[in-house]
Amino acid sequence: MATETNNSNNTYWNLEDFVDSLVVELDKTRETLAIKAINKQLTYTVKDLAIDLNIFPTFDGDNIKFITAQPGQQGASKVNIQLGSITDQQVRATTKMTNVKGDTSIDQINIDQKTKNKLRKIGVTSVDDLNQLESKKVDIARVSDDTIDFKTLANQIQKSRRNQNPPMVRSVSLSLDDNNLPYLHLKGQNFSLNQNYPPVAVLNNKLAEVVHSSSDELKIALNKSHISGQENELILTLDPYAIVKMNIRI
Amino acid sequence: MDSAFISFGQIIEKVLDIKGNINDEDNGIHFYIDEIEIGTPVELDIVVDENGKVTIGAIPPLYRVDTSFRPSYHNITLKAKTHLEDGNRNQ
Known part of the structure; x- marks a missing residue:
């Protein structure tokens, strides 16, 4: 594991938050360049972006986090992140709509963090996802190594939904x-x-x-x-x- | 973020702030750069706030002196294209 040297602010980050930040920065840049293009005839827009990072990964049993290599640190791993252009049609085809009215995120259900993590690992982030698995007769207990009981989960979901609409x-x-x-x-x-x-x-x-x-x-x-x-x-x-x-x- | 660093978006804006036109009026020649790929080593300062939000600070190498204590250089490669629509390319 990396030892911190001269930068006390150097902290562990997870890949999702890093990429989120990168995308936000790219979006801001695209907007700025679009405004610039109004007055300047020839401007450029980002097509692809690749970043090679020298990082030290760490695994806490559930999540992998990274810390960037600091001056003088040897033996860092390399991670290559490539962001390519994507059309709005591709986004629609590959992205699940989140925050749909009536759907409940698993974060809103009163279940332990371990179960939430296990659900995320099998791609379940909302009650709608669970219902889809149920309608396709997927045995959640089996795919989660008998650690998730659908009946208990269904009860928690009902309870959570009821809490959102109290009498x-x-x-x-x-x-x-x-x-x-x-x-x-x-x-x-x-x-x-x-x-x-x-x-x-x-x-x-x-x-x-x-x-x-x-x-x-x-x-x-x-x-x-x-x-x-x-x-x-x-x-x-x-x-x-x-x-x-x-x-x-x- | 360390004051020596600027946001990642600003780095991209500055890298892409190029004229892009090459004119030779004597010979009546006009070129423009249609696509450009730039790679540069950068130093990164990644800050995570208490809510887990990541801020990426970056700066190209600040010093050109060889030292025994080397900074860790990461690399960015940026591919950019003209903002013109296809129909406007020949204007």
């Missing part, structure tokens, strides 16, 4: 239905998002029937056994990932 209660009122029977009327958003999980309501430790549920409305039938004074505790289980607990004064 919000705007109002609670006591009403009477057509048969003059009382019910609690909750209005808000993100109540019932998955039809596979009907909401369950417990009022003062007694199960209450949810007679109507939608994304923005819940109706819970009441009887005398449910009400016990002014303060009433309502626990709503909307799905396995969203539980709401509130005190209602009637």
Whole structure:
């Protein structure tokens, strides 16, 4: 491994960040040259760029990082980076759209870093990628040497998605239905998002029937056994990932 | 970044800041450079901030004196082409 000599700022970098910085610099240069071309008839634009770097690599078990050789340091490795021109059509053909609305990055899922790294190694960076593998019946457990369990992962994804759309209660009122029977009327958003999980309501430790549920409305039938004074505790289980607990004064 | 270095983009801009025209009015000859390839050794100063953002500083060799303590020279090779559209080449 390299020993630092006269430049204390010399730090390890990873290739992705280095190339990102290089591309940003090249983009800036291209813009400057394009502006220059307005007034100057003959200007030049970068077609290809190659860099030979003298570097010392290091591997921490997951990532390879590099540090540039400093004056006087011998035995550095050589890395050659070549950036060629690419057309917008080629970019579209070879690049996956990121940050698509509704897609969730694996960074947003509450899973350990080791699993995230393993997913990245098999080319999975978002929930959409995972769904594609699932639809093609790819056995993720097998390709990851039995270290990734899809069921656990799917649960974490659902949980993460639910966290992005948490239930919000705007109002609670006591009403009477057509048969003059009382019910609690909750209005808000993100109540019932998955039809596979009907909401369950417990009022003062007694199960209450949810007679109507939608994304923005819940109706819970009441009887005398449910009400016990002014303060009433309502626990709503909307799905396995969203539980709401509130005190209602009637 | 060390003050002796300039950004990588500036290096490219300066390298490509060439006239490109060769005129011989006496003989009525006009050339222009269509494509140019330049290679140069450079010293690099690569700085990484706390967010992992990399800044690349570069400078061609500063001194032409042989010393026992040699800088580590990296190399860049740049291929550039005229900015003119094909239809404007003969203008």
